[in-house]
Amino acid sequence: MSEQSAMAxxxxxxxxxxxxxxxxxxxxxxxxxxxxxxxxxxxxAKAAISxxxxxxxxxxxxxxxxxxxGACWPYLADKLRYMLFGIYxxxxxxxxxxxxxxxxxxxxxxxxxxxWGRALIAGWIVLLPLLFVLMAGGVFGLTSVPTxxxxxxxxxxxxxxxxxxxxxxxGILLALARLSxxxxxxxxAITFIELVRGVxxxxxxxxxxxxxxxxxxxxxxxxxxxxxxxAIILFAxxxxxxxxxxxxxxxxxxxTEAAQALGLHYWQYTFLVIIPQALKTVIPPLVSLFIxxxxxxxxxxxxxxxxxxxxxxxxLRDPNWQGIAVLEGYLxxxxxxxxxxxxxxxxxxxxxxxxxxxxx
Amino acid sequence: MALFRTARRIAAAALLLGTSVVAAEAASTLExxxxxxxxxxxxxxxxxxxxxxDAQGKFAGFDVDVCRAxxxxxxxxxxxxxxxxxxxxxxxxxxxxxxxxILSRQTTLTYSREASLGIDxxxxxFYDGQGLxxxxxxxxxxxxxxxxxxxxxxxxxxxxxxLADFFRTxxxxxxxxxxENPDENNNAFFSGRCDAVSSDRSDLAxxxxxxKSPGDYVILPETISKEPLAPAVRQNDSNWRDIVSWSVxxxxxxxxxxxxxxxxxxxxxxxxxxxxxxLGGADDLGPMLGLDKKWGYNIVKQVGNYAEVFDRNLGEKxxxxxxxGPNTLWNNGGLxxxxxxR
Numbered sequence: 001m002s003e004q005s006a007m008a009x010x011x012x013x014x015x016x017x018x019x020x021x022x023x024x025x026x027x028x029x030x031x032x033x034x035x036x037x038x039x040x041x042x043x044x045a046k047a048a049i050s051x052x053x054x055x056x057x058x059x060x061x062x063x064x065x066x067x068x069x070g071a072c073w074p075y076l077a078d079k080l081r082y083m084l085f086g087i088y089x090x091x092x093x094x095x096x097x098x099x100x101x102x103x104x105x106x107x108x109x110x111x112x113x114x115x116w117g118r119a120l121i122a123g124w125i126v127l128l129p130l131l132f133v134l135m136a137g138g139v140f141g142l143t144s145v146p147t148x149x150x151x152x153x154x155x156x157x158x159x160x161x162x163x164x165x166x167x168x169x170x171g172i173l174l175a176l177a178r179l180s181x182x183x184x185x186x187x188x189a190i191t192f193i194e195l196v197r198g199v200x201x202x203x204x205x206x207x208x209x210x211x212x213x214x215x216x217x218x219x220x221x222x223x224x225x226x227x228x229x230x231a232i233i234l235f236a237x238x239x240x241x242x243x244x245x246x247x248x249x250x251x252x253x254x255x256t257e258a259a260q261a262l263g264l265h266y267w268q269y270t271f272l273v274i275i276p277q278a279l280k281t282v283i284p285p286l287v288s289l290f291i292x293x294x295x296x297x298x299x300x301x302x303x304x305x306x307x308x309x310x311x312x313x314x315x316l317r318d319p320n321w322q323g324i325a326v327l328e329g330y331l332x333x334x335x336x337x338x339x340x341x342x343x344x345x346x347x348x349x350x351x352x353x354x355x356x357x358x359x360x
Numbered sequence: 361m362a363l364f365r366t367a368r369r370i371a372a373a374a375l376l377l378g379t380s381v382v383a384a385e386a387a388s389t390l391e392x393x394x395x396x397x398x399x400x401x402x403x404x405x406x407x408x409x410x411x412x413x414d415a416q417g418k419f420a421g422f423d424v425d426v427c428r429a430x431x432x433x434x435x436x437x438x439x440x441x442x443x444x445x446x447x448x449x450x451x452x453x454x455x456x457x458x459x460x461x462i463l464s465r466q467t468t469l470t471y472s473r474e475a476s477l478g479i480d481x482x483x484x485x486f487y488d489g490q491g492l493x494x495x496x497x498x499x500x501x502x503x504x505x506x507x508x509x510x511x512x513x514x515x516x517x518x519x520x521x522x523l524a525d526f527f528r529t530x531x532x533x534x535x536x537x538x539x540e541n542p543d544e545n546n547n548a549f550f551s552g553r554c555d556a557v558s559s560d561r562s563d564l565a566x567x568x569x570x571x572k573s574p575g576d577y578v579i580l581p582e583t584i585s586k587e588p589l590a591p592a593v594r595q596n597d598s599n600w601r602d603i604v605s606w607s608v609x610x611x612x613x614x615x616x617x618x619x620x621x622x623x624x625x626x627x628x629x630x631x632x633x634x635x636x637x638x639l640g641g642a643d644d645l646g647p648m649l650g651l652d653k654k655w656g657y658n659i660v661k662q663v664g665n666y667a668e669v670f671d672r673n674l675g676e677k678x679x680x681x682x683x684x685g686p687n688t689l690w691n692n693g694g695l696x697x698x699x700x701x702r
Binding site (some may be wrong): 078079081082085086087088090146148149206209210213216222224243301304305306310313314315316317318319320322323 | 400403405406407408409412413414415417418419442443444445446447449450454456457459497543570571678679680
């Protein structure tokens with residue numbers, strides 16, 4: 001233990017106080033602040049409870065909701081499947097449901113560090129086409145559902161997570177290319193990264209949907225979902241590349257030199273020594289980026305795709321419910337986004353703890 | 361040019377990765393649609409009365425029924441349509457690239473669109489026009505009385521231009537408040553941020569229907585622009601354009617002749633020669649366009665005549681509560697004038 005840290009541990013940690021009542025009512029000023037905060041919190045809680053539960057309508061028709069002053073839950077029940085799956089054929093909605101559940105389960109399994117390895121990658125390579133077939137149909141007696149009818153939460157998931165899973169290796173390669181000693185590769189990587197980062201996602205989506213078809217032979221179109229997916233992958237890769245580069249540059253040069261001294265060649269020491277350490281240090285910004293992308297995918301509405309937020313938004317325009325329930329829909333969307341973003345955040349903290357990223 | 365060709369070749373190679381050939385260059389749209397077994401129709405991303413998916417994801421609306429009429433004409437089945445939602449910014453490109461067969465999306469027929477966009481319009485299915493809506497409490501009966509009013513609109517050069525032109529004629533001032541998002545725009549109006557809101561009249565009705573108390577708002581009588589809304593198809597396929605046009609006119613002519621969804625079977629036995637031709641009793645009009653003999657009968661039976669389609673989606677009994685206005689038949693003083701079926 002160094003002298004400095006010994007001194008630091010001698011000092012009382014100021015955080016410890018917060019557990020006792022003294023922190024809240026120690027002085028007259030503290031007590032006043034605490035009481036005011038409690039009062040505000042109680043008022044907000046009372047308003048929320050009366051809207052959410054007491055005055056709310058749980059079963060009934062739009063007319064019942066119109067007269068009530070609280071939340072209108074029948075609306076949510078009526079539109080839930082539309083919000084979740086959009087215009088996917090109603091009788092076939094078990095397919096996106098199964099696909100989404102399988103996908104979430106696979107994500108959860110992949111989150112267990114003990115299972116990381118070749119088998120997991122192989123599993124994903126099998127699973128993703130399987131999920132695609134389940135959604136698209138056309139074989140095994142499943143009716144064919146064109147991608148223009150996909151929507152809602154499965155679409156948001158697919159665009160975000162499939163996008164990021166594919167963008168991550170591309171981003172790592174770009175980061176390595178940017179640090180490469182070969183000028184041609186370096187310049188290519190810098191050009192790509194700076195070009196993509198220099199324009200907003202919405203304009204890349206727009207270009208993918210408007211410019212790309214102009215280069216196509218007449219009568220040939222690339223599926224618009226695929227176009228949006230590729231645009232998201234390229235966009236995410238540029239940002240991931242810069243984050244990974246930060247991690248690479250934070251590593252002491254000695255790591256590379258030691259690995260070289262052991263006789264490892266470039267790909268060996270890069271992927272066995274350097275990249276794992278670099279990725280470990282950039283977990284927090286990487287997860288922030290992932291959360292950001294989960295929320296940004298809603299921009300695909302510009303190319304006519306209905307992601308989750310937009311199915312919620314269009315559900316609000318139902319003439320039977322128009323003007324009756326607005327907040328309920330947005331609240332539902334907020335809860336769903338919050339749950340998944342919070343899960344990602346919690347997982348990031350778990351990883352940080354496990355790899356002991358911070359200096360303790 | 362060489363670069364362009366290379367780009368095309370690369371793009372063609374990229375086809376291997378999950379692409380689809382929509383229409384071979386030679387095949388007509390009708391052949392493509394028949395071979396596919398389904399019509400693909402571009403509609404809006406959700407507009408009350410015009411195109412909106414219900415809780416089961418089934419589309420309904422005025423624009424949707426235009427597509428269903430064409431599906432009835434081609435297949436004798438109004439459900440053989442896949443609806444593709446199109447964004448207002450990319451709608452024409454989606455049509456040009458062949459992703460959809462018809463664009464039926466509250467689109468105004470204008471000279472520059474028809475001349476320069478590589479598309480052709482069918483007949484106007486709904487005569488709209490830009491209008492203004494205010495709160496009843498303002499006590500105003502005419503847009504000419506507005507002075508110094510703050511007016512909420514969505515972005516779009518024509519909307520603002522029309523307002524500027526109108527207020528120049530009245531000699532009064534106004535202040536424009538532009539919102540990117542329709543919901544924000546409507547809320548700004550309802551909360552009193554703006555004195556008036558301006559958009560197409562059908563749209564104003566839809567905004568009003570979305571308020572807590574629709575009775576508190578009034579759409580002013582002035583129409584400050586012409587907005588004939590029409591379906592569009594790709595340029596240079598006149599057969600397909602004819603099919604779309606005459607499907608629309610069939611609905612109007614059916615109203616004119618008093619043929620309805622309910623009485624079409626009876627009317628098919630009518631001795632009126634035009635009804636005979638329309639419903640496939642005499643002469644073979646259908647095959648001239650490559651359609652079934654019963655195409656007109658199918659449209660009226662399965663989708664309805666113009667009045668039925670209007671009343672069902674936009675009419676006074678719906679949330680929008682629109683009156684027919686100029687969208688009445690010519691013999692009632694309206695603008696709908698279907699050419700003769702002969």
